[in-house]
Amino acid sequence: MFKGDFIKNLPKIYGTYTGGFLVFIILMAIAEQAGVSAKNIGVMFVAFTVLIYAAIGYLSRTINVDAYYVAGRQVPTVFNGMATAADWMSGASFVALAGGVYFGGYTYMAFLVGWTGGYVLVATLMAPYLRKFGCYTVPDFIGTRYGGNLVRACSVFVLFIASFTYVTAQINATGTIASRALGIPFEAGVWVGLISILICSMLGGMRAVTWTQVAQYIVLIIAYLIPVFWISSNVGGGIFPHLMLGDEVARLGELEQQFGLVKNSAADMKAAGVPGGLKYISGSHSGVPEGGMAVWKYLSLAICMMVGTASLPHILMRYFTTPSVRAARKSVAWSLFFIFLLYSSAPMLATLSKLALMDPNLPTGIIGKSISEVQSIEWVQRWSEVKQVFIADFNGDGILQLNEWFMRGDVVVLATPEVAGLPFVISGLVFAGGMAAAMSTADGLVLAISNALSHDIYYKIIDPKADTAKRLLVARVLLVIIGAAGAYIASFRLTSILGSVAWAFDFAMSGLFFPLVLGVWWKRATRQGAIAGIIAGIVSGTLYLTWVFPKFSVPMWGGVNTPFLGIDHLRFGLIGAPICLVVMVVVSLMTKAPSPSVQKMVDDTRIPTGKPILGKQ
């Protein structure tokens, strides 16, 4: 099935798949009408989709090194765009993005700009050149361009820190969704998630991950968009929410005025027993906060996310799989288009969901109603039981105020269909979508880490004489070890010590952004410069993180420190990356210019035609 004209048949294959999935949704809707329980529908949605991914993973098995590392470099532009979009949009994007907008409003939306704008950097500075280079992994480029094992090992180290920070959060998300949908304990859910992830990647490496990611993208985008359009028409937002919610946004502004945006004190929240991780609305939905510091906070967050995007190895390596340099460029554009479909919908979902709860004129509105009345609503009861929503009557008037309603961000995506009166089949679909999003990102990350370890550390440094069979065996063993390590940390809920997903972006930008960019754009960059830059960037960034993040700073530095220029723990890349740049430039200029052969290598990297620098390895 995966031989010969498979590539030509792709549109047909995935068209059939999409049709089949839609039929499955309709069957589930019929099953719901026929009285199948909500729980069983959830189980069937997750089980059915995961089995399909596993089948794709099995069919894509390979014993060819080129197929294992770069999918044989034959993934067409548009399909690579879909795979990248799935690789990119994590479980967190799927379930938490709308929640972030819901609570954070305009300020939070710096993430939306950051997580999309970064692709312009990928397309102009990196992707086409790395594709021409013909490397298997990101450290492969750095190791060959600058020459030497030390610089290769340094870049693997940065890749490891950045990707591992990210992957535990993804395995955690697969565990959460699997446990909720299948009705099993969280710890078991994590291992179910891990096994699903490994089946999709172990036998076929990048080739298997590519074709499962395309399948996962189709599921996740259907699962995100159907509810958004349906909810919108149900609550009177119009059939095309993206263009029609102007009045709703304005209405939210009025309601914020009416109810007032109140900041709760930490002491009050503690006294009322608000469970951890739950949030309340304290910022304006569409209003821009006043003052230079607020502007800087927005811009600095966007910069970190954009530059971080352009340095994350699991994204960059997707563009190694296209047939040509030109295809790599176009593929970045398609990736962003597919990402845009979801990202532009998240604020619309947040707006609809917020209005449904806040507007007292709507039957779903709860703010401003009596607390006893709200507590008797079925969905409020159900989500309260699992500590996902919480009510604290701070002023004791028995009326629910805006600042007295607490909710976990995920609930916006997971419960809004129910609140807006959609059938349960939609909630089952949302579970399947969340699972697809979390799995596809985890796949890409686990593969990025294990490929770097097997190709750059094992094959290039430890045993350059290893034959194909041995290399692929090592690659697969490492894949299982990395996955298991991530699941182990996730199952013990140690993820809180690893902090935010945003850290992965900051780590990557601190240690990888400038070595990658200058490797192409500045011939004078030398090996010593790159080594010094990577080390200085990652060390200074990490030290700053420990200094500014209270959980680390209290034991390490003896107290809580005020962020320097508003650069808090989400933005520490703004310390690491500039230091990396300065050190790299200074050291490069102090050392001897790269040899003519290296300069020629850079010249060849810059033009699309001709042989790749690294051929089949």
Next chain:
Amino acid sequence: MSNKDAYWEKTKNHMFVTLALWAFFSLVIFMFGSELNTMSFLGYPLAYYMTAQGSLLAFVIILFWTANKQEKIDEEHGFSERGDD
């Protein structure tokens, strides 16, 4: 100047133009968020619209435009790949 150097010169300039557009839609407009929000587009306050949708769409358009433009530069200098994608 050799053909390669001329090609790289053009590619570099094209990169700067693309990054200028990128910086405009990702950074410059959000320096004036409060001012922009007094205007409206499709009924949305403008700064809200840009961060929720407008800038994202601009990035997509920039990417398709920049890829096409770069292909033309490739062609002009004879570095165009044969159609295999």
